[in-house]
Amino acid sequence: MSYYDNPQNVAQYIKMAEGYDGAHLISILKEHLASGATVLELGMGPGVDLEILSRDFQVTGSDRAQPFLDLYRQHHPEADLLLLDAITLETDRKFDGVYSNKVLHHLAVDELKCSFERQAQLLNPGGVALHSLWHGNRVEEMAGMRFIYHTSMTLKPLYEQDFVLLKSGEYTEMEADDSLYIVLQKM
Numbered sequence: 001m002s003y004y005d006n007p008q009n010v011a012q013y014i015k016m017a018e019g020y021d022g023a024h025l026i027s028i029l030k031e032h033l034a035s036g037a038t039v040l041e042l043g044m045g046p047g048v049d050l051e052i053l054s055r056d057f058q059v060t061g062s063d064r065a066q067p068f069l070d071l072y073r074q075h076h077p078e079a080d081l082l083l084l085d086a087i088t089l090e091t092d093r094k095f096d097g098v099y100s101n102k103v104l105h106h107l108a109v110d111e112l113k114c115s116f117e118r119q120a121q122l123l124n125p126g127g128v129a130l131h132s133l134w135h136g137n138r139v140e141e142m143a144g145m146r147f148i149y150h151t152s153m154t155l156k157p158l159y160e161q162d163f164v165l166l167k168s169g170e171y172t173e174m175e176a177d178d179s180l181y182i183v184l185q186k187m
Contacts, residue, residue, distance in 0.1 A: 003145050004065035022132065024051040024100040024171065029099060030056055030132045032166060032183055036049045037096035040122065041137075042086045043103030047072040050079075053099065060095070085104055087111045089118040097124065098129040099166050103178075105133040107169055112148075113158040120162035123186045129163065135170055135180035150180060 003009050008096065033039070044050045044061035045068050053059045062084035063069055069081045082091055086103060098119045104112055119129055136149035142158050152168045159165075163184035170177040 002065060002159055003143055004063075005069065007067050008017055009143075010067045010071065013086055017045065017048070020048075020173070021052060022099075022177075024131060025049075025101055026052050026053075026056075028098070028167065028181065028183060029053075029097065029128070032096045032128045032130070033057065036113070038094075039081075039097040040093075040095045042084070042089075042098065042100040043074070044068065044081075047079075048075070049099070049101050051185045057097070060093070067159055079111065087115050089115070089122060091122070093122065094124050095122055096124050096127050098127070100131045100133070100169075102132055102173075103151065104131050106146055108146070108148070109158065112155075116159040117162055120186050125186065127186045128166070129175070130181060132179055132181040133183075152180065152182065155180075155182060162187060 023087050028144060037057050039053055039057040040060045041050050041053060041061060042062055044063050047061060050059055050061040059084060060080045061106060062082040064082060064085045069083060073079055086137060108114060134147060134149045140147040164187055166185050167183040169181055172178050172180045
């Protein structure tokens with residue numbers, strides 16, 4: 001059982017994440033994807049970013065924790081949602097874009113490489129992925145969850161067989177330059 005399979009942990013996360021969203025990241029994604037493009041969000045959690053994405057894109061939300069999907073569906077019964085693991089991404093659907101905000105840092109390095117490979121398979125030709133992660137060179141564990149911090153250089157060997165880097169940057173979420181985003185295009 002994962003941390004987010006427990007509804008109490010889901011409620012705690014929603015409260016902790018209140019006031020945070022990926023609007024800045026989504027504005028960057030909009031520079032690289034046309035309005036109306038199909039976008040898969042990995043690790044949608046409570047769906048805050050999914051709602052922002054839906055203003056410009058045809059969105060599919062996904063999470064590996066069913067409680068997040070169930071909560072979102074209560075208020076958005078028409079939502080296109082998938083129960084997906086961010087590593088294996090077991091779906092035969094294709095998308096123009098893949099987006100995640102502070103999700104992939106939970107994956108071990110080999111798992112992240114597998115995720116990038118699988119994302120490339122799900123993307124249409126020329127498809128784009130935008131991901132944000134914690135920035136740095138350390139590993140933390142809290143409540144049984146792993147947090148792996150990355151730099152542009154530590155990520156490059158994990159995606160470079162399938163993607164070219166279009167853009168990357170550091171930004172501040174809680175502390176100065178604590179976060180990193182990458183925009184990748186499928187080769």
